[in-house]
Amino acid sequence: MNTGSLTARRTVRFRVARRRRGERECHYDEFDVPYRPGMTVLDALISIRTDQDPGLTLRHSCRHASCGTCGMRVNGRERLACVTPVGDLGDKVLVEPLSGAAVLSDLVVDMRPFYEALEAVGRPQLRAVDGHGPPDGPVRLEDCIECGLCTSACPLVATDRRYLGPAALAAAERVVREPRGQDPAAALALADQEHGAWRCHVALECSQVCPAGLDPAGAIMELRRELLRRRLGHKSPQHEEPAEDGRWGGRRRGGRRGVRGWLDPRGRHSGMWTFVAGRLTGLGLLCYLYLHLIVLSLLTRGPGTWDRFIEVASHPAFLALDVLMIAGLVVHGLHGVRVALLGSGLLTGTRKALMITSVVSGGLVVLTAALFLFS
Amino acid sequence: MTPRIVIIGGGGTGAALAHDLALRGLAVTLLERGEVTSGTTGRHHGLLHSGGRYALTDQRSATECIQENRILRRIAPGSFEENGGLFVAVTDEDADHLGDFVGACAACGIPTKVLSREAVLRLEPALTPDVRVAVTVPDATMDAMRLPLRFFATAVRNGAVLRPFTEVVGFIRQGRWISAVAARDHAAGRDVVVPALLVVNAAGPWSGQIAALAGARVPIRPSPGVLIAVRGRWCDRVLNRLHPPGDGDIVLPQRGLSIVGTTSWTTDNPDDTQIPADHVEAILREGARLVPAVGQAPLRAAWSAVRPLVGSSGADSGRTLSRTFRCFDHATGDGVDNLITITGGKATTVRAMAAAAADLVCAKLGVIAPCRTAETVLLPHTAYYTKSAVRSEVVA
Numbered sequence: 001m002n003t004g005s006l007t008a009r010r011t012v013r014f015r016v017a018r019r020r021r022g023e024r025e026c027h028y029d030e031f032d033v034p035y036r037p038g039m040t041v042l043d044a045l046i047s048i049r050t051d052q053d054p055g056l057t058l059r060h061s062c063r064h065a066s067c068g069t070c071g072m073r074v075n076g077r078e079r080l081a082c083v084t085p086v087g088d089l090g091d092k093v094l095v096e097p098l099s100g101a102a103v104l105s106d107l108v109v110d111m112r113p114f115y116e117a118l119e120a121v122g123r124p125q126l127r128a129v130d131g132h133g134p135p136d137g138p139v140r141l142e143d144c145i146e147c148g149l150c151t152s153a154c155p156l157v158a159t160d161r162r163y164l165g166p167a168a169l170a171a172a173e174r175v176v177r178e179p180r181g182q183d184p185a186a187a188l189a190l191a192d193q194e195h196g197a198w199r200c201h202v203a204l205e206c207s208q209v210c211p212a213g214l215d216p217a218g219a220i221m222e223l224r225r226e227l228l229r230r231r232l233g234h235k236s237p238q239h240e241e242p243a244e245d246g247r248w249g250g251r252r253r254g255g256r257r258g259v260r261g262w263l264d265p266r267g268r269h270s271g272m273w274t275f276v277a278g279r280l281t282g283l284g285l286l287c288y289l290y291l292h293l294i295v296l297s298l299l300t301r302g303p304g305t306w307d308r309f310i311e312v313a314s315h316p317a318f319l320a321l322d323v324l325m326i327a328g329l330v331v332h333g334l335h336g337v338r339v340a341l342l343g344s345g346l347l348t349g350t351r352k353a354l355m356i357t358s359v360v361s362g363g364l365v366v367l368t369a370a371l372f373l374f375s
Numbered sequence: 376m377t378p379r380i381v382i383i384g385g386g387g388t389g390a391a392l393a394h395d396l397a398l399r400g401l402a403v404t405l406l407e408r409g410e411v412t413s414g415t416t417g418r419h420h421g422l423l424h425s426g427g428r429y430a431l432t433d434q435r436s437a438t439e440c441i442q443e444n445r446i447l448r449r450i451a452p453g454s455f456e457e458n459g460g461l462f463v464a465v466t467d468e469d470a471d472h473l474g475d476f477v478g479a480c481a482a483c484g485i486p487t488k489v490l491s492r493e494a495v496l497r498l499e500p501a502l503t504p505d506v507r508v509a510v511t512v513p514d515a516t517m518d519a520m521r522l523p524l525r526f527f528a529t530a531v532r533n534g535a536v537l538r539p540f541t542e543v544v545g546f547i548r549q550g551r552w553i554s555a556v557a558a559r560d561h562a563a564g565r566d567v568v569v570p571a572l573l574v575v576n577a578a579g580p581w582s583g584q585i586a587a588l589a590g591a592r593v594p595i596r597p598s599p600g601v602l603i604a605v606r607g608r609w610c611d612r613v614l615n616r617l618h619p620p621g622d623g624d625i626v627l628p629q630r631g632l633s634i635v636g637t638t639s640w641t642t643d644n645p646d647d648t649q650i651p652a653d654h655v656e657a658i659l660r661e662g663a664r665l666v667p668a669v670g671q672a673p674l675r676a677a678w679s680a681v682r683p684l685v686g687s688s689g690a691d692s693g694r695t696l697s698r699t700f701r702c703f704d705h706a707t708g709d710g711v712d713n714l715i716t717i718t719g720g721k722a723t724t725v726r727a728m729a730a731a732a733a734d735l736v737c738a739k740l741g742v743i744a745p746c747r748t749a750e751t752v753l754l755p756h757t758a759y760y761t762k763s764a765v766r767s768e769v770v771a
Contacts, residue, residue, distance in 0.1 A: 055559075062519055064602075066630060082676065083675065106562075141518060
């Protein structure tokens with residue numbers, strides 16, 4: 001919103017990612033924008049285009065979070081520019097294109113792979129207002145506005161270019177729940193493969209960033225539950241692999257952040273933190289395993305060497321490292337249990353309680369271990 | 376490069392026109408300064424008019440609306456919430472209009488049914504308990520961006536070339552003839568020259584500025600209006616106040632939101648998107664007279680859109696200007712032989728606008744090709760992204 005007051009008392013510095021068509025690398029340009037009460041990030045970008053640089057390219061259309069075209073990363077977090085007030089962002093704002101898609105120019109990304117995945121799922125635009133009501137009852141457009149924020153925020157999309165992604169999987173879940181003439185078995189078959197519903201690692205960022213308030217992560221868990229149910233009791237749906245080059249209809253998904261997508265914590269939530277912790281502790285424990293083998297190999301050098309090591313191992317600094325190792329083990333173990341539970345469609349309604357229980361019980365275990373080691 | 380028909384403006388009108396001309400087998404290139412649908416088109420309510428809103432005051436526009444309403448449902452299945460609309464009387468004064476309104480609708484071919492207070496509250500329980508009586512009309516709602524995307528996608532399938540982020544900066548003339556359009560390709564950061572056989576100005580509220588680049592004039596009155604979106608889907612049908620069109624007298628659903636609009640004034644600068652401070656309050660207040668919950672619901676967004684109304688300068692709020700469309704041939708009066716302007720109209724009537732403009736294009740080029748858009752089902756909106764060659768076109 002852009003109210004009429006022209007009392008520009010402060011300016012906000014916008015740092016905007018720029019890239020012309022065909023350029024390989026982006027650079028950043030800075031613009032000072034006079035602040036107006038109620039100004040949105042989209043208002044600011046359009047004022048940059050009107051008053052400072054007519055060459056700035058971006059997508060926008062409806063201006064009320066209904067078309068989904070103005071998705072971008074604002075200070076690292078996926079947002080719709082049209083409903084993001086500048087007033088909430090401080091005096092410096094970093095604006096970058098969505099990740100998980102190739103950049104065409106400036107803030108414009110290639111949505112083709114995203115829409116190819118949606119087309120493959122085949123979810124209709126219209127649904128019944130009340131799924132149980134009369135077939136000729138009122139209808140409504142699907143709530144998903146196809147903005148791609150979820151895909152950009154997903155750490156798995158960042159590293160697995162064959163992953164179907166949260167939006168398409170959530171659409172598949174809609175077809176399963178309310179087919180409307182589509183084939184739920186086909187949607188399930190699409191979800192039932194390594195790079196489908198099973199690939200999700202429960203970072204839950206998709207649901208955190210969804211501007212329509214939807215829960216794609218929950219939908220993925222629902223799909224898994226349905227797939228498990230069919231595996232156990234019913235005929236298994238036909239297995240389908242994506243095209244050989246890992247593309248959903250023929251185009252490479254560019255603009256991925258790679259491992260940076262795992263470790264970039266800006267604007268992220270608890271699910272993402274546990275995802276990062278799970279990966280870091282995994283690496284740490286792997287290192288510990290080999291270190292452990294090296295230490296054991298000291299035994300072959302005779303009792304003197306071993307005694308000297310035991311001396312070192314009794315030092316408080318070494319004990320502190322032991323506590324760190326135990327903490328890593330506990331974090332990794334609890335994260336694994338949580339992912340296994342949620343990933344199998346269990347306890348999905350109590351994600352928050354599960355998280356709190358994990359943190360509290362993990363903390364207690366580590367504390368007990370520390371007391372034991374130092375006593 | 377062979378000169379093509381160049382359409383300026385990637386809104387609903389340009390979309391429908393590119394589709395119409397491509398379907399007639401003509402070579403079309405469309406230039407849009409930003410992303411397609413980033414002007415007026417994307418920002419409207421998402422209302423597929425039955426024509427009821429104009430039945431009493433603007434019969435020509437009302438008749439166009441009901442005809443196009445029927446055609447669009449046929450050629451764009453799956454794009455509309457076909458839940459109908461209601462004209463609701465909330466005061467005795469409103470209710471006095473009932474007879475006239477039903478009669479005017481009948482005269483324009485708009486089917487109606489009168490509903491009692493009890494019947495209408497059963498359909499839409501969030502309506503104000505003050506409702507006296509209501510009339511059903513075949514309104515519907517849509518996604519303001521995705522319907523034009525279906526036109527664009529189908530146009531591209533039939534050979535049209537779309538060039539978003541390409542801003543027209545001038546015309547290259549040979550006497551009375553435009554031989555090419557000079558433009559800036561912002562995505563690539565370079566200037567381009569697009570050879571033109573004929574130019575159609577479909578720039579909506581910006582069409583006056585585009586015509587001026589060719590030394591031509593269009594009597595356009597940019598008329599902004601404010602719309603707001605509140606959280607919550609408070610109704611499934613389009614709710615109109617049963618009185619002459621005014622401010623804040625429409626409430627309609629859009630996914631999980633409700634849209635309330637509009638206000639109306641006139642301006643000279645179509646890029647002016649300021650929202651007069653008192654308009655949001657006024658809309659909420661009036662909207663709440665139809666659906667009380669709207670006045671309490673959290674605000675999601677407020678924005679303005681600029682209508683491209685046709686009328687002489689100096690008109691008042693814009694409410695009295697007709698919503699019908701006009702096609703101008705600039706060969707007469709302005710001395711530009713191959714420039715036409717199509718403007719005015721509504722999102723509901725873009726196909727008819729395109730048909731009229733395309734007929735004129737064909738007449739000027741001496742091409743005999745009938746309009747086929749009323750019978751051609753459009754590709755789904757996803758095809759705009761998955762099938763289009765939008766990004767690959769490079770012009771020297």
